[in-house]
Amino acid sequence: MLRSPLGATALALLALVVVTAVLAPLLWGEQANVKDTGDLLAGPSAEHPVGTDNLGRDLLLRTLVATRLSVALALLATAVAVTAGLVLGVAPLLLGRVLGRAVTWFTGIAVAFPGLLLALFFAAIFGSTATAAVFAIGLAGAPSFARLCQNLIAGIEARDFISAARVGGVGRLRVLFRHVLPNIGEPLIVNATVGAGGALLAFAGLSFLGLGVQPPEYDWGRLMMDGVRGIYTNPLAALAPGLAVVIAGLAFNLTGESAARSLGMGDDVLLGAGVRRRLRTPRASTRGPAAAAAPISDGDPVLEVSDLRVEFPGATGPVHAVRGVSFTVEQGEIVGIVGASGSGKSMTALAVARLIEEPGRVEASALRFLGTDLLTTGKARLRRLLGTSMAMVFQDPMSSFNPTMRMGEQLAEVATEHAGASHRDALARAADRLAAVRITHPKRRVRQYPYEFSGGMRQRAMIGMGIMLTPRLIIADEPTTALDVTVQSQVLDLLRAIRDENGASVLFISHDISVVAELCDRVLVMYAGEIVEELPASDLSSARHPYTRALLSAVPHMGTALDRPLATLDVDSLAAAGKNAGESDAGASGAPRTDAKEPSDQAEAGVR
Structure with a gap:
């Protein structure tokens, strides 16, 4: 910010306002209240540069002293607006689809009303006091913060690391405070800074109308109200506090604008400056270890899918993304699903991992993992099972990892959440898993952020997260996409090694049939949501x-x-x-x- 003229000017104005708010009441607080009945409503002079009021008090000193109360009330109103806006903004995430949609509708209706009209409405209800004006302006500004918060959360909620946290059994509150809010903090703070300038102006307006600060207290709006009565004889009496409002408002607005430019106010906010913020170290889970997966006999498949169907509502009727897919994955087997983009490969994997949410519908004659019916099992048991025995490796590791958390913390959370491990043991396990996926200097890497890893390292770290426990099935959704051939070969070798060392089965999804032929034991070919051919990988040439x-x-x-x-x-x-x-x-x-x-x-x- 200091490198740009806008940022330097904004910080200089903000420093001027803050210093005045802190020092003016200490230096001139008593003098501003001294009455001089012999010099009432005087014009500007050497002794009183702005003149005096109807009790002979110096208007310049009163304008300077009023800075503290004016700024403090504006900041309090902004805090109310941000708090109420956050409550409304996170409600759709916490309340679910039906109640959350109602909150979104209410927010949209409230945003449609001008903020000043809402402030006047609330001020008329709460009364003509400074406290009432704080809540009136705060509640009037809440809808805009709520809408901003909802939009930011919607963008973060669609990322893979949120889906991974949910399928891992992380509750909504923990997802909110650990994964969502840290990623939307910068834009909220920047917009709150800009909002403080608006709150300052709104508060001055209410006080000017007699609905804010009441005598004997005074702020800039109250001083303008008193000064406007004699504006034809002494215009500076009203212009001086008005100029103070302009300067302070510009200080807040320009600071917010320059901060927004510095941060980018887009994905750069999430992936750049945000990654440098240190988060609170999570407490070790107090729950016991997650229930072990149900044992299966040697001849039973790890995954059994029969007549799997996935559909979504469309404009002219249901859209069938997956149509009657049936297959099995045996113990220690690597099964590949191959097909062109849009053939239904990833949708099949998401349905197996139970990651398809409303309005999508998943139906199947049988969908069993380790002998457990994934369609009828309760959510709590299902999350424990999938969180410990099924690993999901997503296509884009940059969106799969939380950019504001260190890599070690993200891997360790799997062990603390599902195995009841202590934080220290979980971090040690995370370093061990990074070493297992061929990442050098794992003890140093666990303290780094995702942006400090290369694309291939992030992909291997994602696989390392999947084997933090001992998964029985690893679903790899195009894990080699956008990787160069050297890193791609390393990832394939790694998956083979995990299968050989841990006995895990792998469901490997790719559009590259040559990669599938190299890695897999058996291949399923998908087209238009159906499996059109199933054959051993060695028979692909025929x-x-x-x-x-x-x-x-x-x-x-x-x-x-x-x-x-x-x-x-x-x-x-x-x-x-x-x-x-x-x-x-x-x-x-x-x-x-x-x-x-x-x-x-x-x-x-x-x-x-």
């Missing part, structure tokens, strides 16, 4: 379905002709080819089927 063959042909290799265009997917031709290839089994729908017969020559039309 895939029978035209869509799978088109995916393979679309991957460049060393033998690709340089003088011909790269192969791309033509989904319309693929659908026709799939219909002809499997018309004997697909039935009336003509949908591509996994049990299609030998494909016809039209299958090649799917690759161009």
Whole structure:
């Protein structure tokens, strides 16, 4: 801020206002109340530069002394506005969908009314006192802070680290105070600073109308009210406190504006300055260890999915994102789900992890994890099970980690929350897990923030978070996207090592069929929300379905002709080819089927 003219000017004005508020009552408080009946309503002079009031008191000294009360009342009103706005702003997060929507509607209605009209309305109800004016202005400013808070929370709530906290069993209050509020602190503080300037002006207006500070107390608004009576004989009597309001208002507004420019007031606020803030060290969980997952026999699958369906409401009817998907994941097996963007891969994974919220609907004939029905089990037990036995590795580790928390704290929270470990033991476990995922200097890394990690390191740290306990299933949703081939190879080797060392099963999701072929034991090919082919990874080169063959042909290799265009997917031709290839089994729908017969020559039309 000091490097820019705007910031330097703002801080200079703010320092002037603060110094005056602190020192003026101490230096001139008594002199400002001295009455001189022989010099009533005098004009400007060398002794009284602004003149005197109807009791002969020096108006310049009274204007300076009034700084403390004027600024203090404005700050109190701002505090009321921010507090009430925060309560309204976080209510949708805490109250749930129905009550939260009602609060959002109420906030929208309140924002539609001009703030000054609301302040006059509340002032008429509360009465003509300084305390009443504080609450009137504070409540009038609350809706705008509430709307800002709701918008900021909506942006943070959509991030992956919030979803991870919820599926890990973290309560709403803990999510709010530990993950949400630290990430919206800067914009709220900046807007509160700007709001203080507005509150100062509003308070002066109420006092000017006789609804604020009452005699014998006085603020700038009260002085303007007294001075306007003689504005034709001594205009400085009203202009001096008015000028003081302008200077103080500019100090608050310009400080807020320059701070906003310095911070960026966007994602830079969350990912830049915010990461330097130190958070309170969490207390170790007082709960006992989470219930262990139900044992399963050697022959039973870790995950069993039968006829899984996911749908969302649409403008013309339900949108079916996943349509009748069925598969299993055996113990120690790496199963890949591959398909083009929009085929339903990630939606299937989110449904298995129970991360799809309203208005989405998840239905299945069977959805069992470690023998537990995920659709009928209670929320408390479900969170304990998923938090300890299922790990989710998201595609974008930068949005998956909370940018305001150190990496060690985020990994340690898994152990303190679900295993009842102490904070010290959990941090030691976090360092051990970072070492396990091939991150060097793990004891130093646990004290760093996500922005200090490279993309590959963040992805490996995300896997390390997944193995903080001993998961039975790791769902990796495109963990190698946007990574260079060297880091991609390291991540794949890491997943294999975790499978071999811990016996964990892996559900690996990717659009890159070559990566899936390298890592997985078995491959599921998805198209338009359905599994169109299932086969061992070693048999991919002899895939029978035209869509799978088109995916393979679309991957460049060393033998690709340089003088011909790269192969791309033509989904319309693929659908026709799939219909002809499997018309004997697909039935009336003509949908591509996994049990299609030998494909016809039209299958090649799917690759161009």
